[in-house]
Amino acid sequence: DVKVTQSSRYLVKRTGEKVFLECVQDMDHENMFWYRQDPGLGLRLIYFSYDVKMKEKGDIPEGYSVSREKKERFSLILESASTNQTSMYLCASSLEKYYGYTFGSGTRLTVV
């Protein structure tokens, strides 16, 4: 089974801090994604990557950046954390364009 691992389950950071969320997948998938999930809003796409060093903005990229230096690793960066970035962050990967997403377990980030 594909495994998508997010480095932290829970994270508490202060306003203005730079925050790194790490995601690693072990099945050589080309495509990786970062979502945030908020009550009543469902999952919203922040950024995605379809190859090493390639990145594309999703629906809500403001305040975030990403890095994909290796195929298996996709990092989400909050340059200066703000309280409105308190959320559940989910990483996902997929092999083919239109098929099979596998999600990580999520990182619940609280910005105080």
Next chain:
Amino acid sequence: KNQVEQSPQSLIILEGKNCTLQCNYTVSPFSNLRWYKQDTGRGPVSLTIMTFSENTKSNGRYTATLDADTKQSSLHITASQLSDSASYICVVSAKTGFQKLVFGTGTRLLVSP
């Protein structure tokens, strides 16, 4: 506008009973529809995925149906168990260059003993 609407928002059923969750979508052009189960505080886990030509697919006690004409899907859970308590998310993929997933906000199911 591409949208996925799920109903009901929440549901409580007794252990052992059956239930059906609904998903209506207006995503175009349609590629596939997936149902995910998400336990509290965890990431979503795929239950089924259906393409345009498939109108039913089962995964154990979970059976999903798809009516591409009316743009409706349902997820039927048979003989519910306490471990079925979770949110169930309907996700529709639009075939637009790169896959564009449109997420419903989910149905929160509580199975009561």
